[in-house]
Amino acid sequence: MINYISTRNSSISVKASEAVIQGQAADGGLFVPKSLDDLKIDYHKIVGGEDFNAMATAVWNLFLDDYGSEVISALVEKSYKGKFSSDKITPLVKVGDAYVLELYHGPTSAFKDVALQALPNLLTKAREMNGVKDEIMILTATSGDTGSAALSGFSGVDGTSIVVFYPDGGISETQRLQMVTDAGSNTSACAIRGNFDDAQNGVKKIFRELPRPAEGVALSSANSINIGRLVPQIVYYFSAYRQLLDMGSIKDGDLVDFVVPTGNFGNIMAGFFARSMGLPIRRLVCASNKNDVLTEFINTGHYNRLREFHKTTSPSMDILISSNLERLLYYICGEENTAAYMKQLEEKGEYQISESELDALQAIFSAECATDEEGAAAIKRVFGAEKYLMDTHTSIAWVCLDKYERATGIPSVVLSTASPYKFCASVLAALGLETSESDRDNMRICHEYTKAEIPSGLAGIWDKEILHKDIINPNDMKSYIIEKTSK
Numbered sequence: 444m445i446n447y448i449s450t451r452n453s454s455i456s457v458k459a460s461e462a463v464i465q466g467q468a469a470d471g472g473l474f475v476p477k478s479l480d481d482l483k484i485d486y487h488k489i490v491g492g493e494d495f496n497a498m499a500t501a502v503w504n505l506f507l508d509d510y511g512s513e514v515i516s517a518l519v520e521k522s523y524k525g526k527f528s529s530d531k532i533t534p535l536v537k538v539g540d541a542y543v544l545e546l547y548h549g550p551t552s553a554f555k556d557v558a559l560q561a562l563p564n565l566l567t568k569a570r571e572m573n574g575v576k577d578e579i580m581i582l583t584a585t586s587g588d589t590g591s592a593a594l595s596g597f598s599g600v601d602g603t604s605i606v607v608f609y610p611d612g613g614i615s616e617t618q619r620l621q622m623v624t625d626a627g628s629n630t631s632a633c634a635i636r637g638n639f640d641d642a643q644n645g646v647k648k649i650f651r652e653l654p655r656p657a658e659g660v661a662l663s664s665a666n667s668i669n670i671g672r673l674v675p676q677i678v679y680y681f682s683a684y685r686q687l688l689d690m691g692s693i694k695d696g697d698l699v700d701f702v703v704p705t706g707n708f709g710n711i712m713a714g715f716f717a718r719s720m721g722l723p724i725r726r727l728v729c730a731s732n733k734n735d736v737l738t739e740f741i742n743t744g745h746y747n748r749l750r751e752f753h754k755t756t757s758p759s760m761d762i763l764i765s766s767n768l769e770r771l772l773y774y775i776c777g778e779e780n781t782a783a784y785m786k787q788l789e790e791k792g793e794y795q796i797s798e799s800e801l802d803a804l805q806a807i808f809s810a811e812c813a814t815d816e817e818g819a820a821a822i823k824r825v826f827g828a829e830k831y832l833m834d835t836h837t838s839i840a841w842v843c844l845d846k847y848e849r850a851t852g853i854p855s856v857v858l859s860t861a862s863p864y865k866f867c868a869s870v871l872a873a874l875g876l877e878t879s880e881s882d883r884d885n886m887r888i889c890h891e892y893t894k895a896e897i898p899s900g901l902a903g904i905w906d907k908e909i910l911h912k913d914i915i916n917p918n919d920m921k922s923y924i925i926e927k928t929s930k
C-alpha cells in the first residue's frame with residue numbers, strides 16, 4: 444500500500460483515497476508518495492497496454508492502490524469513454540523535427556480535462572470507500588482553463604458542488620463564457636478583482652480557516668495540488684512513448700525529452716513521476732513565459748516571487764507561486780528543508796536551495812522562457828512551414844524547444860496544452876490577421892484562414908445564457924463561501 448505523506452512532515456500519512464478527499468495536508472503541505480522506490484515498475488507493463496485506458500488503468504492501479512483494480516478499471520472507463528474527440532485521447536503528431544502531444548481533445552479543449560474528467564469519479568468513490576456522508580464542496584482558483592474543466596467535470600455529480608474563482612479580466616472571453624454559461628445545478632463561477640495568485644491565496648486561506656463552512660459540508664480542492672489530478676496526467680507521458688514506438692520513431696528503451704509549458708508545475712511534475720517510474724525520459728524542459736520565476740529557479744536554485752507580475756498571451760502560465768514545485772522539493776530536498784523553504788517563501792517571498800540540491804534538480808530538469816513576441820513568431824513560422832496551428836501556450840514551449848540543449852538522436856515531445864481556438868484572438872494576431880472584438884468572429888476568421896477544425900465544445904458557447912454573474916474582492920471570498928453554504 445502506498446502511503447501519502449505531507450511534503451512538510453512525513454508523520455502525516457494517509458491512504459490514496461484519503462489524500463484525494465483531503466486535497467491538501469493539514470499542515471499546508473501537499474500529499475506525495477513517501478518514497479519514489481514505491482513507484483518503480485517495469486514500464487513495459489504500462490506502455491504495452493492495448494489503448495489509453497489500459498495504460499491509465501495500470502498507472503492508477505499503482506498510485507491509487509487502495510481503490511482496488513476492478514474499481515479502477517470502471518473509473519477509467521467512466522472518465523474517458525466518449526468524452527474525448529480523439530480515440531487516442533492524447534494523440535501525438537509529428538511537426539517538423541519534433542513531436543507535439545495534443546492534450547486538448549476533451550470537453551473544454553484544454554489539457555486539464557484529462558485530469559478533471561477523472562477527479563470527480565475518484566472523489567465520489569473515495570467518499571464511498573471512507574464512509575464520508577458530508578457533501579463535498581470543491582473550491583478552485585483558476586487562471587482560466589482549470590475553471591471550465593473543473594465545472595465540466597463536476598457538473599451534475601451527486602454529492603458534490605463546486606465554486607470556481609477566476610481573476611476578473613485575467614482570462615479570455617472564450618474561457619469566461621465557458622464558465623459563466625455552465626448550467627450544472629451544483630456549479631458556481633465568481634470573478635475576483637485581482638490576479639490568479641490573489642484568487643489562489645484566497646482559496647488557500649479558506650481551506651485553513653474554514654475547512655467546514657457549514658454543517659454537513661466539507662471542502663475539497665480541484666486545483667492541481669490534489670493528487671487525484673496529478674495521477675491521471677502521468678498517463679500521457681506513457682501514451683506519448685507508446686505512440687513514438689508505434690510510429691517507429693524510437694526503439695524500445697530509447698530516451699525521449701519532453702518540453703512542458705508550465706504554470707503551477709502540475710503537468711511537468713507528472714512527467715517527473717513518469718520518469719521516476721522508469722519511463723526512459725532524458726530531460727524534462729520547463730517552459731515559462733515572461734513570468735520566469737521557474738526559469739531562474741531551475742537555473743540558479745533561487746526562487747524569488749518578489750518580481751513584477753506580467754499578464755501575457757499565455758495566461759494559464761501567468762503564475763509567481765508554482766504550488767506543485769513543493770512536491771519536487773520534497774524528493775530533492777527532503778521534508779525538513781521543504782518545510783523551511785516553504786516558510787521562507789511565505790515570510791520573505793524567496794528561498795535558495797543548496798548547491799547539491801541544485802545539482803540533483805539540474806540532472807533532470809532544464810528551463811527556458813520565452814516572450815509573447817517570440818511565441819507569436821513561432822505560431823506564424825510553424826503554421827507557414829508545417830501548416831500546423833499551435834495555441835499561445837504551446838508556442839511558448841515551441842520556442843523553448845529551440846532554445847534548450849537538444850541531444851542528437853533524442854526526440855523531443857512538446858506538450859500542447861490548449862486548442863488554438865481557446866486563445867483565438869492572440870493566435871490570429873500572431874498569424875498577422877486582423878482581430879475582432881468578438882472571439883466568435885475570431886474563431887470564424889481563424890477557421891477560414893487555417894481550415895483547422897473548431898472543437899465542438901467551443902463552437903456553441905455564444906448562444907448560451909450567462910448564468911454566473913458574481914464579482915467580488917479577494918477579501919470577501921470567505922464570506923462568499925459561507926453565504927453559498929448557508930443557502
Ligand SMILES: *Cc1c(COP(=O)(O)O)cnc(C)c1O
Nearest residue numbers: 588706707708709710759860861
Ligand atoms: C494549466 C495550463 C498550463 C500550466 O499547467 P501546470 O500544470 O499548471 O503547469 C499550461 N497551459 C495551459 C493551456 C493550461 O491550461
